[in-house]
Amino acid sequence: MGVVVTGMGLIGPNITSIKDFSNILKDKKTILNREEFKGEHIFTGRVKGDEMSYPYLNAHKLPKSAQMLLHATDRAIEMAQIQPRDYATAIIVGSSGGVITEVFNHSIKLHKGKRMSPYAIGNMNGHTLANCLSTFLQIEGPTFSLANSCTSSLDAIHMAKILLQANEVDVCIVGGVDSTINDLVLSGFLPLKIMQTGETFMGPFSTGEGFAMSEGAGVLVLESEEVAVKREKEIIGYLTESSMFQSAYSSYIADPEGRAMVKAVERTIKKGMPTYINSQALGSQLNDDIEAMVYGEFFVDKGVPITSIKGNVGHAMGASGMFQVMAGLISIQDQFIPPTVRVDVGKYEQLPVVDEVMHCPVEQVLVTSQGYGGNNHAALFSKVRMT
Structure with missing residues (x-):
């Protein structure tokens, strides 16, 4: 039996639901803002505090990244119509930066001589992102935290596939989250010249000037097809294959x-x-060149279209792969290919980059991700189970 998706939820800049995300993809919206940082104009996508909501008492004491994760988890479980504690359930969360913003903020407070909060140690523990889900959902099964750079959420999906296919668990709550827009991280990225600066934002497969950092969280409910069928639950899509x-x-x-x-x-x-x-396809030269080279080897002669959502929502670091997966699942459900926003179609003339919404049958979507430090991941999601 296969591994299936029965629920998904997310939060991002000006996105609080799957419906919001779907509308942004179809309407070719860019939800990034230009702001000044150390004399440069950069582009970011921030999640506002009032955009997050969840029914968990005292969760407001947790780091922002954990709160975003709770928001996305609540929506995913609601869509899946499942009580995870009624099944053998694992929790897996991938994040590139973890709680780095929390660590940075507490360091600033300490430097200023301010008293440390009694919640500081817990909130500076990267595993808080996964164990807060265990706590609030009352799930006593396996709980994992992955820090695999920008491929983290896809790698979390891959780990869920392994656990489900081995019959270790029946259900996996799989999340990807990052909130890394702070002075420490931005100051580290600027010298690398892979963040886009300037007056006008250019998207993927364009000038190669760099990416826009954003933040957010996405959560999938993955379960064995057997469990989903017994529950008579609608299957959103199948995880056909993944490889890292x-x-x-x-x-x-x-x-x-x-x-x-x-x-x-x-x-x-x-x-x-x-x-x-x-x-x-971040929009940085090396990243886009690698993606273009790979597609040239496998897909160009077959006319397979290519798109990237980074012009819409920016790059949410470890959560970015989850956003790509959800964009793919939305397109399978609604039968369209989302366009690449702010693309220069002449930059990679050999690639069939989609720059307008394509309404057509969508059976399978390949998602790719590269991570700082060398991780690479590809995952294939399908409308039906492939033998």
Whole structure:
């Protein structure tokens, strides 16, 4: 039996629901803002405090990233119509920055001589992101926290697939979350010149000037097909295949030849050719070049369309893969390919980059992601179970 998606929920900049996200994709909206930082104009996507809501008492004491995760989890469970504690359930959360903003803020308070909160140690513990779900949902099963850079949420999905296929659990609550827009992280990225600066934001597959950092959380309810069928629950999509490879090239620079991504994609598409590819395509030169090279090897001669949502919602670091997956699942449900926003279609002339909404049958979506430090991931989601 397969691994299926029965629920999804998310929160992002000006996004509090799947419906919001779907509208943004269809309407070609960019929800990023320009702001000044250290004399530069950068582009960010921030989640406002009043956009988060959840029915859990005292959750407001948790870090922002945990609160976003609770918001997304509540929506995903509601869609799945499930009580996770009634099943053998695992919780897996992927995050690139974890609670780094919480650590930074407490460090500033300490430097200023302010008293540390009794909640500080717990809130500076990266595993708080996963165990807060265990606590509020009263789930006593396995709980995992992954910190695999920008592939973290896709890697969490991969781990869920392993647990479900091994019959270790019946259900997995799988999350991706990041809230890294702070002075420490921004100051570290600026010298790398991979964040876009200037007056006008350009999207993926364009000028190669860099990405826009955003934040948010996405959660999927994954379960074995057998459990979903017994529950008579509508299946949103199937996780047909996923594959992850480490480039082993450098802790600081991506392998320009993209060999690990080639391996991940090659292994994943053995289960079938995608209707289209939802590419990571940040907008930075090296990242986009690698993605273009991989697609040129496998898909261009077959006319498989390519899109990226980074012009819509920016790059939410470890949560970004989850946003891509949900965009793919929405497109499978509503039968359309979302366009790439703010793209320069002449930059990569050899690629069939989608720049307008395409209404067409969507059977399978390939999602790709690269992580700082060498992680590469490809995942294939399908409308029906593939044998």
